[in-house]
Amino acid sequence: xxxxxxxxxxxxxxxxxxxxxxxxxxxxxxxxxxxxxxxxxxxxxxxxxxxxxxxxxxxxxxxxxxxxxxxxxxxxxxxxxxxxxxxxxxxxxxxxxxxxxxxxxxxxxxxxxxxxxxxxxxxxxxxxxxxxxxxxxxxxxxxxxxxxxxxxxxxxxxxxxx
Numbered sequence: 001x002x003x004x005x006x007x008x009x010x011x012x013x014x015x016x017x018x019x020x021x022x023x024x025x026x027x028x029x030x031x032x033x034x035x036x037x038x039x040x041x042x043x044x045x046x047x048x049x050x051x052x053x054x055x056x057x058x059x060x061x062x063x064x065x066x067x068x069x070x071x072x073x074x075x076x077x078x079x080x081x082x083x084x085x086x087x088x089x090x091x092x093x094x095x096x097x098x099x100x101x102x103x104x105x106x107x108x109x110x111x112x113x114x115x116x117x118x119x120x121x122x123x124x125x126x127x128x129x130x131x132x133x134x135x136x137x138x139x140x141x142x143x144x145x146x147x148x149x150x151x152x153x154x155x156x157x158x159x160x161x162x
Contacts, residue, residue: 016060021105023060031063031109033077035142039121041068041075041082043091048098055102062104064095066111073127075120076113078143083108115152119143128152 012026036046054062068074068082075082082088092108099106115128118138133151138144 018061018105021061023105024103025058025060027059028061029054029059029063031065033080033142034065035077035079037079037081037091039079040087041080041084041121042087043081043095047081047091048094051095051106052098052102055099055104055106057102059104062099062106064106064108066109067092069110069112071122072124073117073120074112075122076111076117076142078119078121080119083110116149117152118145118149126150126152 014025016023016026034047034050036050037043051062051064065081066076068076068080069084071082071084081091083092096106113126115126115132115134117126119142120126131151134149136149137147138149
């Protein structure tokens with residue numbers, strides 16, 4: 001469509017390359033915390049269905065919820081998905097296949113909760129770059145106690161190995 005000689009076609013629905021990643025369009029799903037993995041961080045059938053539905057809805061790119069990356073300190077809340085064990089990888093393979101079958105690409109949001117960890121299924125205390133208590137309160141829905149944050153242990157050695 002043109003108005004007074006200007007082209008008003010929007011580029012969002014057009015195919016696009018994000019670096020070397022071909023996308024069917026520029027529409028993307030931003031990462032959203034879902035709290036739907038198993039207690040040990042494995043993606044579930046519910047997650048496969050959710051990501052498949054998003055991809056089938058016409059989006060070009062899906063970004064996962066935050067995925068923890070080690071078995072000690074990076075987990076931020078209970079039922080958060082991980083990408084650490086062979087079982088995690090197997091679960092994410094099913095998600096990736098579902099997204100691809102829906103016609104979209106997928107990227108992973110890797111995360112380390114640091115001082116704002118409110119639930120770690122392995123029982124480790126939060127670590128952060130400084131021993132400063134975060135402002136605000138933990139959220140019960142994410143496994144926090146509902147009170148003030150735990151003051152993280154400042155541990156340069158642990159941070160460098162995490």
